[in-house]
Amino acid sequence: MAETENNQQQGLQEHRVFNPPADFAANAAISGMDAYDKLCAEAANDYEGFWARLARENIAWHKPFTQTLDESNAPFYKWFADGQLNASYNCLDRNLENGNADKTAIIFEADDGQVTRATYRELHERVCKFANGLKSRGIKKGDRVIIYMSMSIEGVAAMQACARIGATHSVVFGGFSAKSLQERIIDAGAVAIITADEQMRGGKSLPLKSIVDEALAMGGCDTIKDVIVYKRTGGNIAFQEGRDLWLHELVDGQAAQCEPEWVDAEHPLFILYTSGSTGTPKGVQHSTGGYLLWSALTMKWTFDIKPDDVYWCTADIGWVTGHTYICYGPLAVGATQIIFEGVPTFPHAGRFWETIAKHKVSIFYTAPTAIRSLIKMSNADEKVHPKSFDLSSLRLLGTVGEPINPEAWMWYYKNVGNERCPIVDTFWQTETGGHMITPLPGATPMVPGSCTLPLPGIMAAIVDEAGHDVPNGNGGILVVKRPWPSMIRTIWNNPDRFRSAYYPDELGGKYYLAGDGAIRNKDTGYFTITGRIDDVLNVSGHRMGTMEIESALVAHPAVAEAAVVGKPDETTGEAVCAFVVLKQARPTGDEAKALALELRNWVGKEIGPIAKPKEIRFGDNLPKTRSGKIMRRLLRVLAKGEVITQDVSTLENPAILEQLKESA
Ligand code: WTA
Numbered sequence: 001m002a003e004t005e006n007n008q009q010q011g012l013q014e015h016r017v018f019n020p021p022a023d024f025a026a027n028a029a030i031s032g033m034d035a036y037d038k039l040c041a042e043a044a045n046d047y048e049g050f051w052a053r054l055a056r057e058n059i060a061w062h063k064p065f066t067q068t069l070d071e072s073n074a075p076f077y078k079w080f081a082d083g084q085l086n087a088s089y090n091c092l093d094r095n096l097e098n099g100n101a102d103k104t105a106i107i108f109e110a111d112d113g114q115v116t117r118a119t120y121r122e123l124h125e126r127v128c129k130f131a132n133g134l135k136s137r138g139i140k141k142g143d144r145v146i147i148y149m150s151m152s153i154e155g156v157a158a159m160q161a162c163a164r165i166g167a168t169h170s171v172v173f174g175g176f177s178a179k180s181l182q183e184r185i186i187d188a189g190a191v192a193i194i195t196a197d198e199q200m201r202g203g204k205s206l207p208l209k210s211i212v213d214e215a216l217a218m219g220g221c222d223t224i225k226d227v228i229v230y231k232r233t234g235g236n237i238a239f240q241e242g243r244d245l246w247l248h249e250l251v252d253g254q255a256a257q258c259e260p261e262w263v264d265a266e267h268p269l270f271i272l273y274t275s276g277s278t279g280t281p282k283g284v285q286h287s288t289g290g291y292l293l294w295s296a297l298t299m300k301w302t303f304d305i306k307p308d309d310v311y312w313c314t315a316d317i318g319w320v321t322g323h324t325y326i327c328y329g330p331l332a333v334g335a336t337q338i339i340f341e342g343v344p345t346f347p348h349a350g351r352f353w354e355t356i357a358k359h360k361v362s363i364f365y366t367a368p369t370a371i372r373s374l375i376k377m378s379n380a381d382e383k384v385h386p387k388s389f390d391l392s393s394l395r396l397l398g399t400v401g402e403p404i405n406p407e408a409w410m411w412y413y414k415n416v417g418n419e420r421c422p423i424v425d426t427f428w429q430t431e432t433g434g435h436m437i438t439p440l441p442g443a444t445p446m447v448p449g450s451c452t453l454p455l456p457g458i459m460a461a462i463v464d465e466a467g468h469d470v471p472n473g474n475g476g477i478l479v480v481k482r483p484w485p486s487m488i489r490t491i492w493n494n495p496d497r498f499r500s501a502y503y504p505d506e507l508g509g510k511y512y513l514a515g516d517g518a519i520r521n522k523d524t525g526y527f528t529i530t531g532r533i534d535d536v537l538n539v540s541g542h543r544m545g546t547m548e549i550e551s552a553l554v555a556h557p558a559v560a561e562a563a564v565v566g567k568p569d570e571t572t573g574e575a576v577c578a579f580v581v582l583k584q585a586r587p588t589g590d591e592a593k594a595l596a597l598e599l600r601n602w603v604g605k606e607i608g609p610i611a612k613p614k615e616i617r618f619g620d621n622l623p624k625t626r627s628g629k630i631m632r633r634l635l636r637v638l639a640k641g642e643v644i645t646q647d648v649s650t651l652e653n654p655a656i657l658e659q660l661k662e663s664a
Pocket of ligand 1: 320429514
């Protein structure tokens with residue numbers, strides 16, 4: 001919390017304003033604040049007409065829609081419901097028809113620096129063959145397919161192939177453990193898994209297929225009939241006859257054409273699991289029509305994409321950013337994009353800048369965590385400093401996933417953008433499908449640390465706990481007052497959880513609850529996000545539930561009880577700090593260290609390495625009220641290493657606080 005509070009304070013005190021460069025503004029899709037205001041006014045005057053116009057202009061419909069928004073079963077909103085389309089047709093075939101066939105769609109930059117390219121024509125053919133291969137296995141419209149893949153052209157092709165045949169994909173980030181994978185397979189009721197033998201990261205090969213084997217061996221995954229394996233490294237893997245098949249053998253001899261399966265606009269394009277306030281991740285279900293509209297439109301509005309741009313989003317396809325701003329958005333607008341397999345620090349910490357120079361990247365979109373860690377490394381070594389590379393091709397920068405502190409913003413602006421490139425600080429979520437609050441690069445005056453203003457048509461507001469508007473200058477709860485096309489449709493298998501998590505009765509059941517706190521500047525109305533208001537942590541831009549990590553810890557045979565809180569961290573934004581009570585006596589010294597290591601690895605196994613607690617502290621108990629409630633706010637203070645100034649008189653066991661000051 002502290003860092004977000006800190007950010008907020010910095011953001012609120014921030015008086016520096018950076019106007020979009022005049023030449024950028026002159027050529028931008030949304031040029032100047034008047035153009036922005038005009039779009040906002042159009043949405044305010046005729047909300048449905050506004051979205052209908054955009055949907056007709058930006059999407060190729062197989063069957064045009066006649067109804068724009070259906071609110072009859074709110075909050076289960078429907079958009080363009082009687083229209084039909086296909087996402088893969090929009091991303092591929094449409095480019096073949098409008099002159100982009102020989103344009104490079106994807107430049108694949110492998111971990112070792114090798115480059116592979118695919119034009120739109122080649123990508124189309126690959127996806128068609130892949131789709132025909134899936135069909136040959138009996139996979140069809142409505143089936144769920146798990147994709148557990150490394151960053152690759154094949155990963156994107158797998159998603160597009162599913163979309164082409166109307167199968168709903170669910171990508172699981174390659175850093176999740178076998179157990180996390182198994183839980184998602186079961187919840188989605190998937191019929192197939194698409195994976196790779198191994199993935200390459202930082203010069204090392206890491207397993208994928210063997211983790212799939214482990215997940216399936218855990219049981220409960222009887223719905224899975226096929227495991228399709230892309231050969232990335234040729235490393236040694238086990239093969240189960242009848243279940244496992246090589247991707248190259250599956251697509252070999254398949255026809256290079258595949259008629260797209262036309263689906264209703266509301267057909268679930270994908271499910272993506274994300275963390276919430278409970279122990280189990282939720283399957284965020286997205287539509288086809290509304291989602292695709294917003295992925296294409298935000299490419300034009302936020303990224304001002306132009307035919308000659310070389311666009312690079314560094315996210316992984318396992319996260320929503322990789323869905324909207326790698327797999328769907330860039331292809332839907334016919335862009336040329338980089339897909340990067342590796343890590344920012346291999347073979348050296350200048351890899352991002354070197355790659356920008358190598359491919360003449362013009363739009364670069366990354367996470368604040370990456371920027372913060374590269375600041376440190378380039379301060380220590382001039383050779384990897386952005387100034388040591390030719391970054392003159394850049395014209396626009398972006399950030400996503402967590403708040404960017406003004407200091408990191410300034411560094412990015414000066415050293416990467418050379419004070420020429422606007423920065424779009426894009427606030428959005430897995431559930432929102434695409435950008436929500438962000439500067440428009442050719443219009444919005446930028447203030448470091450603020451995501452500025454909502455995109456046209458996004459009715460974001462700040463309310464109090466009863467759902468009443470709060471005046472600018474006062475903090476509150478971030479909501480969206482009207483449904484929008486790319487919003488979450490439901491939680492897979494759990495409509496009740498969808499309603500209670502996002503449309504709670506306390507707010508009248510009509511506002512979408514983002515789960516973040518925010519504040520608007522008194523004068524400008526600019527939004528600054530102040531951090532999550534629920535039990536969700538954001539570590540390096542990765543979203544994690546404290547309850548998920550607690551459940552993982554108490555599953556260890558030695559653990560009696562655990563409480564997890566976020567702790568501010570200079571590089572990762574937040575870090576996981578776990579307070580643990582063991583079934584045995586409280587360990588100290590080397591014994592505590594050894595056990596802490598064991599527990600960290602345990603969490604890595606249960607959830608994935610990204611969830612490993614940075615710190616573990618052992619106590620004989622946790623600070624609890626007399627009614628047995630864990631006092632998390634005290635744990636947050638302890639995690640920060642601050643002195644407790646709050647009233648502890650309701651505490652059953654104040655002496656415990658002393659023990660919990662020390663980490664193992
Ligand atoms: C946080 C990632 C501040 C926020 C696209 C949100 C941000 C959560 C920003 C969603 C930003 C994302 N400024 N905070 N520009 N972007 N967040 O679902 O807390 O992985 O609720 O989606 O990240 O994370 P998710």
